[in-house]
Every structure is written in structure tokens, then in C-alpha cells.
Amino acid sequence: MAGTGSRAQPSPPVDDAVVVEHLCVVRGGRPVLPDLSLRVPTGQVVGLLGPSGGGKSTLMRAVVGVQVVESGTVTVLGAPAGSPALRHRVGYLTQAPSVYGDLSVRDNVRYFGQVLGAPPDAADRAMDDVDLADHAGVRVDRLSGGQRSRASLACVLVGSPDLLVLDEPTVGLDPVLRRDLWALFGRLAAAGATVLVSSHVMDEATRCDRLLLLRDGHILSDSTLPELLSRTGAADAEQAFLTLVESRGGTTRGEEAAG
Ligand SMILES: Nc1ncnc2c1ncn2[C@@H]1O[C@H](COP(=O)(O)OP(=O)(O)OP(=O)(O)O)[C@@H](O)[C@H]1O
Secondary structure (H helix, E strand, C coil), X not given: CCCCCCCCCCCCCCCEEXXXXXXXXXXXXXXXXXXXXXXXXXXXXXEEECCCXXXXXXXXXXXXXXXXXXXXXXXXXXXXCCCHHHCCCEEEECCCCCCCCCCEHHHHHHHHHHHCCCCCCHHHHHXXXXXXXXXXXXXXXXXXXXXXXXHHHXXXXXXXXXXXXXXXXXXXXXXXXXXXXXXXXXXXXXXCXXXXXXXXXXXXXXXXXXXXXXXXXXXXXXXXXHHHHHHHCCCCHHHHHHHHHHHCCCCCCCCCCCC
């Protein structure tokens, strides 16, 4: 995978790319996020980790402004989440690939690039970034699941967003591709972007500048990995997660525990 190029338009600096205050989201008649407050510092890779059903996708939906919220505020790059001004500044990768199956990878990425006003070379760069340059001419419906999700990621990257909200981008990928994508996220952050990335695989914690551990709609921890390990005395993020759950008197429910 190649470099990510320079960012198109420098954005007004804010200390925290995302500020969530007392967010309450109800889904299916249940408070999925009862009262959530957190900050995502600008220019960092922040991992949103936790077991399935804990509310990671719901939080991400609120950050990109597609989730109906009951109360509380979500401020993104200094503006209310979902504001028209953020449309080209926030890139969102959903768990379900959002690309056109009957178009090639190249045509998909070029299309999204045009919609987002990206420069002409951005599509090639984005395909390179996700290691799909050699599949540029292949129709998306002939790709594997992992390739399709990388094609979707290229369609997000092509707009050089200031904030990337990535819902489980490495799921189903082999270790080499996972490593390369995490390296890419690090390069994007080094170039000034903020990357909020979810995973239920706890060992991906080592790749993040900061970690948000989310369980049952509550933040169990918001810190760096070294801070988390020192606070819990655990050897790794998974053990730290289990320690935090147990210290709160909760069950670890083996089948849901991240790993
Ligand atoms: N469309 C929906 N209608 C009602 N409830 C929903 C809906 N989508 C999700 N939920 C509920 O909201 C809660 C949080 O789900 P969410 O998808 O945010 O979790 P998650 O941590 O992203 O899980 P996963 O890692 O499996 O994607 C779950 O209890 C889920 O059942």
C-alpha cells in the first residue's frame, strides 16, 4: 500500500474532532446509549472496542449524523453532527459495503471522487491505499467480501475526509492486510486526519493512539493502552476489559467477550 498523499483542504483546527455530551439513543424501545459522554482528539487513531451489541455502530451513526437521538449533543469538527458543512469532511464506512456491484472498483472510486470533488489522481491513490490497484478493472460483484469492503473504504478515502468513521474495517481480512490498513490509518492521522475505528478484536488495541472500551452502552475506559494496562494491572487489552467488567460486578458472558 502506498502513501496517502496530501490533504486537500486544511480544516480549521479544533482540539477534539468529536465531542459527545450526555448522548441518549433509544433503539427498539430500549436505551442503547443511555448517557454517553466522550471526546475524540484531533489527529489520532481512536479505537472503539467492545463486544457485539455494545453500541459501537450506534455511536458511529450518531457521529456521522444518521442516528435519531433522544437527547444530548454530538459535535463534529466544531459543528453539530450531520450538518451540511460536514458532508465532505466526514467519511463513513459502514459494516455493509456501500459500492455499486455492477461497476468496476475504479468506476466506483472515481464516481465517489467526483461527487466529493476530489482531484483526478485521488482515485488511483485511494485504490493503492487499500491494495486494490491490481483489481481496479474488476466488477465489484466479482470481488471477495474482504476486497469489496476495501473497495468501499477506497470510496471513503478518495474524498480525503478530515474525520474517518470506520465501522469494523478490518473484519475478515488476513493479518497482512489488517496490518497494512492499520499502518494506513496511522499515516492518515499523521497527516492530520482523525480516525475513529471500531473493532471487536481486542488485539487491535495495540494499533490505536487511544482506546474507548464500550459495553452495554457505557464507556468502561477512555485512555491510551499503556494507561489502561497500568490502571488494571492486565497484560493486554482483552484482560483489561475483563478486569473492568468484573470490577463493576458484571458478568463477562464468554460468547460476547471480545477477542
Ligand atoms: N435497527 C435497530 N433496531 C432496534 N435495535 C437495534 C437496531 N440496531 C441495533 N439495535 C440494538 O442496539 C444495540 C447496539 O447495537 P450496535 O449495532 O450499535 O452494537 P455494536 O457494538 O456495533 O455491535 P456489532 O459489533 O455486532 O456491530 C444492540 O442491542 C442492538 O440489538
